[in-house]
Amino acid sequence: MTDDIIGRYESVSKSYGGLTVVKDLDLDIRRGEFLSLLGPSGSGKTTTLMMLAGLQSPSSGHIFLNGRPIDGIPPHRRNIGVVFQNYALFPHMTIAENLAYPLKARRLPKPEIARRVQRGLEMVKLHAFAQRRPTELSGGQQQRVALARALVFEPSVVLLDEPLGALDRQLRETMQLELKQLHRETGVTMVYVTHDQAEAMTMSDRVAVFNDGKLLQCAPPREIYDRPESAFVAEFVGENNRLVGTIVASGEDGCTVKTDTGLVIRSRPQPGLAVGASVFVYLRPERVLVGPAAASCENRYVVEVADAIFLGDHTRLRIDLPGNPNFTVKHNFFGDARPPGPADRIEFGWTTRAPQVVAT
Template sequence: MAGNVVTRYENVVKSYGALTVVKGLNLEVRRGEFLSLLGPSGSGKTTTLMMLAGLETPTSGRILLDGVSIEGIPPHRRNIGVVFQNYALFPHMTVAENLAYPLKARRMARPEIGSRVQRALEIVKLESLAERRPAQLSGGQQQRVALARALVFEPSVVLLDEPLGALDRQLRETMQLELKQLHSETSVTMIYVTHDQGEAMTMSDRVAVFHDGNLLQCAPPKQLYDEPESAFVAEFVGENNRLSGTLVSRDGEQGSIKTDAGMMVASRLSSKVRIGDQVLLYVRPERASIGVAAGTCENRFEARVVDTIFQGDHTRLRLDFPASSHFTVKQNFFADTGPPAVGDRVRLGWSAQALQVVQA
């Protein structure tokens, strides 16, 4: 396993005076993977990235790159590519000159520089723009140049600090797919910082969720979505309906929970939850059903429709029932009858397997 790990954080702490922004971080980054560091502003994700880049220094702990501590190694000798949100391109240089700059700094021979620049331009499909300057490029093209410059010297790792944040939504979504394809073609290890959960879920092999300087969970996107290990992850990654209650019985991985409103709910359980524990229950809007479909669910309740919003590929309903006054359901199809109207009484249900339970 050690040979498959390109970067390792070991008990890394970063403080600025009395403020600790990274708290005892232990994290392994696998060779060739796309890992996203996800969290709100101030969660410690960018500081984690910058310590690896050499632009910040750990207060304690150590960081290994290819099994060697990088303490004391200057940034330009770490063989790490970095892409910033503002691209940091040299405005007076052409695209080709921007790409050649890190190679010249490494004193590579001119023929080698030329071939590497050409290869990098081909990877990002900008061969025809080699002689243009950054000001003559669109935002998406500048992003590609920044990526090419980070890849041109064949680094061990490429670090990306919210590189799509300055783009409009449509271009950002296009660049997400292009970046994912680029990673697939190059197999370079990429560590990507973002506060956008959709971005992280779209591109990543694994997602590391940060909050208040702590790494809460690191897992593949589907596991993170289906099996959150904390209330913060359950609420930050995707949309969720939250109920609260007490675990009153369990039989293996199944249990019964009495909600604070007095309703009994059947649920799957993790091994961490014990009888008598105060728990939070989460139901994804798309995993709840209404009407006839709710009749086959283990958990069934009567609810009143408060609001309906047509959103193209689905209709979003907000429901009111004893355990929640703002329960959201997403339904893709309503046969010939159309969605229920505001004020209608409907049957609401979800399966025990659809419920996520964490300790309160």
């Protein structure tokens, strides 16, 4: 294991009776990164986190931390901080006492405990609330306390299991930015579980996408969005239009797909997909160009707008395209130009770099 890898799952599986919830997982955690485990409910992401925390044990395979196997090491000896959605604060203790608890459990000297508690409170901007109890704080403040308690004993890794799930949308978005800032300031490795794709894309250095117990792709957010390696990732992360077709030409200069309804779509080269392969072609609504902007596109069509919804910064167009009657376009318009409306015939298209082509 290299110095830049702090944690590793090697062929890890977890089963409950006849149900396998994590399947043959291989995953490296890089030192100092913010890694999000993203997927729908039941995809295996929380079980993956809990096995690293030591709250569950793998059925097979091995987990390593700082180059050493941690099989059989109890949770309190793994030097890992954990933050849960329900905060898990001690209601009878003050905020300062909550932060001091993991330090006392490690038998640190009193002056060192006091120093770290003060630093932790300042880190999350709650030094004025040291003598309050959790019930006297808002949900966002309680979450800050939980974060500070997980960081105060200087763990190797902090694990966060949907910690913002109980907050309202506005506070949740604020906390996302604060948590990312806290990550930058501390440099601690963070592994974050969420089912919210926007949250994962906003905060992460890398995103690991899970479904049905399997890790499907792990990459930076931009790569997950622009280069999905499976139909599930393409459809789960962001919004996509889907067409079904067959590759009719493929080479170093590009790939051509003919859809089941006769449309011919040209894309960038698609290594690993041969002529005759059945594929899905995905197109992000914002990558589709309308009007004069479409004139230079390699893929260009004239169609009628089925519906148009004005949303302020853009108009959402629905096009009855052969093979997808709900093909969606996000069209930005400027100045006094009238955006397209229902029954208007428009020219629209996309470049060869826009389609995402994956095997069915």
